[in-house]
Amino acid sequence: MKKSNIIPQCVEAYKTNITGYGHALEFLPGQSDDTAKAEWDIADIFMQTANLEESIEQLLSQLVEDLEHCGNAYIEVARGGGLPAIYRIPPEYMRCTAPLEKVEMRYQRLVHGKAEEFTQSKWVRRYAQKRGVSITWFREFGAPGEENEVIHLQLGNGTYGEPRWSGNSPGVIGSRKVGKLNLDYFDNGRMLAMILTVMNGELAPQSIEALKGAKGKKSQGGILYLEVQGYDKGTFGDEKEKTSIKLDKLNDLLQQDALFLEYNREKRKETRSAVDALSSKNKLGPNEPVTEYDINRWEQGIADAHAQISVLTADGSNLKTRMNTLESTLPDGFIRNNFNDDLATVDSIKVIRGYYNEAQSRMEV
Known part of the structure; x- marks a missing residue:
């Protein structure tokens, strides 16, 4: 993927559009604070503590990148007292067995507004993380056992996933060779x-x-x-x-134009189409003589502008989330901070600024 001159930009756009706006909890249809307040509180705590080293947005961003790079992403689920923790596992170290073991899996489903538990037989795989000579085994998510669990996200239905652009891999490699050929031409060509x-x-x-x-x-x-x-x-x-x-x-x-320019343009378009990159079309004036180059240049400028807007919007959403979190740590927000300390237990106090609020019968400092 790193050999492509368009896929990294498309993957970055995916990451921004999918995870850049933060996360939010929502009740299932028919549920509210009256019926699922306890579950809401648990889910809220989990989203904040699932990974104490990174935010949930950062973790999901890495998983999206893995999924678009190689078609596979792996999440380790570690249980052991309290809520589980989740971690990203680099896909280059992961392997899996065939589904050789049949187990009874437990599932919870919402039926007529009530959570009910069901069991179902399933053939499951085992997963191995190999680093050097060290091998760590995992069980499939939800399967019974003592090992940590793995959630395998993939593109496609095979044993391993494939990236969206795999069908255009010859074009990706060809475009890379075109660039190297042109570079070598200027460095080593007879001129x-x-x-x-x-x-x-x-x-x-x-x-x-x-x-x-x-x-x-x-x-x-x-x-x-x-x-x-x-x-x-x-x-x-x-x-x-x-x-x-x-x-x-x-x-x-x-002393002619660089080699294979048209080939490079076509392969860039095909690769961008394969990864569903965002594109825009410009509306042309009725009397303006334009060329194909002008249209392509305008379309690229509009697409780049939309990408920048997406990034700025995501950054604004992140800042808003952080500000709300900071404000929620204060007893009464930023407007008033109420400290209900008993002054009888305070040995001394020095008031720098303040006044007596008659309406609230309290001193505000």
Whole structure:
């Protein structure tokens, strides 16, 4: 994926649009504070304490990135007193067995407004995390056992998932090779202004060395002089063949546009379509003469603007969430902080600013 010139930007847009707006709890249809207040409180605590090292948005963002990179994402569920904790497992270390064990799984479903428990047989897998020579085993989420559990998120229905862009992987690799080819062309390609050739003879040793070094940007605009030694002529070789000189101009052949530009454009479009990247279309004026290049440039500018708006909106949502959290830690918000301490137990107090609120019969400092 890192070899693509478009997929990383698309994945970043996914992360922003999916997790950048924060999270919010909602009651199921027919539920409210009157019927599910205790469950709401538990869910709220879980969302804040599921991972104490990272916020739930950061964790979900990493999982989205894993899912779009390789088609697989793994969540470790650790139980042991109180609410469970969840962690991301890097997908490159995970493997799974075939579904070889049949177990009785327990499920809870909301039926007619009441939570009911059901059991059902299921063939389950086991998961292994291998780092070096160390192997840690996990059980499938919900399966009975002593090991930690794993939730396997994947794109597709196979044993392992596949990224959305897997069908266009030849185009991704081809675009990468196009970029490398063009880079190598400027670093190592022959970019001489002309070549001077002497006919009916052999290249002198110094000319061979000069020819080997005549490449890359150091030779751009230069002239290559090839010196030859005429062949022997006559019975005793006391004469030399007459040599001739030929000039070939290389600019017309080599100083053209970069290679495979159209191929690169097409593969970029295909890859972007494969990962469902956001796009916008511009409405053109009726009398404005425009070219295809202008339209493509405007569309790209609009798409980039929408991406920036999404990022800024997500940042604003995060700031609002953090501000609400900060405000909720104060007894009475930012407007009034009420401290109901018994002044009889205070040895001394120094009032810097304050007044007596007659309406509330209290001193506000």
